[in-house]
Amino acid sequence: MKLLIFIVLILVSPLNQAKDIQYVSDQLVITLRTGQGSTYQIIRTLPSGTKLEVLEVTDTGYARVKTEGGTEGWIRSQYLSPEPIARLKLEAVEKKLNKLKSENTGLRAETQKLRKQRHELESKNRDLLARVKAAESELSRLGEVAAKPILLDKENRKLQQQNISLEKKLQMMAQENQVLKDRSQREWFIAGAVVLLGGIFLGLLLPKIRWKKKSSWK
The missing domain is CATH 2.30.30.40 (SH3 Domains)
Structure with a gap:
C-alpha cells in the first residue's frame, strides 16, 4: 500500500x-x-x-x-x-486511488461482460456444430436416397437382361420340345406301321403254315 x-x-x-x-x-x-x-x-x-x-x-x-x-x-x-501541502497530496492520492478503483471496477465489469460473451459464443458454436452434424447426416441420407433410383435402375436392367435370357432359353426349350414331339410322333407312326405290316405279314403267313401242316398229316 x-x-x-x-x-x-x-x-x-x-x-x-x-x-x-x-x-x-x-x-x-x-x-x-x-x-x-x-x-x-x-x-x-x-x-x-x-x-x-x-x-x-x-x-x-x-x-x-x-x-x-x-x-x-x-x-x-x-x-x-x-x-x-500534505492535505493536497492526500487528496490527490485519494483521487488517484478512487480513479484506479473506478477503473478496476470498470475492468471487472468488462471482464465479466467478455466472459459472458465468450460463454454465449461457445454456446452458439456448440449449436452450430450440432446443426452442421445434423446437416451432414441429412445430406448423407439424401445421398443414399438419391442413389437408390440408380441402384434400382441397374437392378431393373439386370433383371430385364435375365428375363430376356430366360425367354431365349424357354424358346429354345420349346423348340427342342417340339422337335422331341415330332420325333416321338414319327417313332410312334413307324412303330404302328411296323406292327401293321407285321400283322399283315402274319395274316398272310399263318394260313400257309396251317395248310402245310394239314398236308403233312394226310
Missing part, C-alpha cells in the same frame, strides 16, 4: 515546466497585497494549498505571484512551497 501511495505521489508531482509553480504552505490564511509589505492594500486572502505562479522573487523576502484566476499580487516568499 505504501509503495502504491509513493508511486501515485510521483505521478501527481508537478513536472518540470517553464512556469515556476508553487503552493501556499501549511498556513491558515495569507494575504495577497498590491506591494511588498504589510502596509500595502490587501487584494485577497489565500488559503493554504492555493496554487500560484511565481512571477518574481525579490531579496526582501517577497514574491510576485499570479493566481489561477489571473489575479497578481505580492506575498511573503517564506509561505511558498514547491510541493503541494
Whole structure:
C-alpha cells in the first residue's frame, strides 16, 4: 500500500515546466497585497494549498505571484512551497486511488461482460456444430436416397437382361420340345406301321403254315 501511495505521489508531482509553480504552505490564511509589505492594500486572502505562479522573487523576502484566476499580487516568499501541502497530496492520492478503483471496477465489469460473451459464443458454436452434424447426416441420407433410383435402375436392367435370357432359353426349350414331339410322333407312326405290316405279314403267313401242316398229316 505504501509503495502504491509513493508511486501515485510521483505521478501527481508537478513536472518540470517553464512556469515556476508553487503552493501556499501549511498556513491558515495569507494575504495577497498590491506591494511588498504589510502596509500595502490587501487584494485577497489565500488559503493554504492555493496554487500560484511565481512571477518574481525579490531579496526582501517577497514574491510576485499570479493566481489561477489571473489575479497578481505580492506575498511573503517564506509561505511558498514547491510541493503541494500534505492535505493536497492526500487528496490527490485519494483521487488517484478512487480513479484506479473506478477503473478496476470498470475492468471487472468488462471482464465479466467478455466472459459472458465468450460463454454465449461457445454456446452458439456448440449449436452450430450440432446443426452442421445434423446437416451432414441429412445430406448423407439424401445421398443414399438419391442413389437408390440408380441402384434400382441397374437392378431393373439386370433383371430385364435375365428375363430376356430366360425367354431365349424357354424358346429354345420349346423348340427342342417340339422337335422331341415330332420325333416321338414319327417313332410312334413307324412303330404302328411296323406292327401293321407285321400283322399283315402274319395274316398272310399263318394260313400257309396251317395248310402245310394239314398236308403233312394226310
